[in-house]
Amino acid sequence: METYLELEPLTTSQCNNKLNAVGDALYVIGGKWKLRIIIALKEGHSRFNELQRTIPGISAKVLSQELKDLELNGFLERRVHADTPVVVEYLPTAYTATLKNVLEALSEWGEMHRQKLREEGNK
Amino acid sequence: METYLELEPLTTSQCNNKLNAVGDALYVIGGKWKLRIIIALKEGHSRFNELQRTIPGISAKVLSQELKDLELNGFLERRVHADTPVVVEYLPTAYTATLKNVLEALSEWGEMHRQKLREEGNK
């Protein structure tokens, strides 16, 4: 369509692919809690109440919803141990490991951004 | 606190830092549209209606809101050319460039995820 600007590195369709890919990613790992939960899982927190304590501000209802969502999308396995005290474990799957680069990039950028805000606050 | 698992690479405070950093990042670039708009800006689309055409599904209201937000957070510069037909340009700033790794990681992961979904659909 309108490619009237001198330097446009991507074609319209390539640009749309990139837009869609980022959209797809945000669709499954976007939102306030998904990545936080995934990080907590990767750190070894596997029990419901433990996760709720680890992630500040999340309610039982939202945690429950998000865990179901993450299970549906293949990011975790819900393992129920039907022993005397019923214990439920949420464990990250191999697919979760594919998010490594995303998590690193986001966490690095987030730290950098926080640093920037701190500096601006001191002005 | 509970470091009962054999392999826990981060301390509790390091884990919290990571959680917070990702939270900070999602706070400014999360949501349905922010990254899409940033990508469109980086592709050289700079005018309001052009952006609206480039980003499928966004309304004028939401685009307007998000542009204000992005400007406040230093991701773009709003340049008004007060010539006869008033032209407004939205231009990505140098700070936007710091998102490079984040965008690449997200777009790569998104493509991979889409591929996975396609394969599962064919089963």
Added chain:
DNA sequence: GTAAGTAGTATACAAAAGGTAAGTAGTTAC
């Protein structure tokens, strides 16, 4: 028996995010 911990669900409500449709105010084209 009472309190606290396990893993949640139910219910009601509030707030935030996002979407629709129309309007404004000016310019340009025919």
Added chain:
DNA sequence: GTAACTACTTACCTTTTGTATACTACTTAC
């Protein structure tokens, strides 16, 4: 003058997300 394009704003509505509180059901501790 009428239609279309520029860059939005406004009012209203729906959907999503989150909060708060209570409740189930079972176990362990005192």
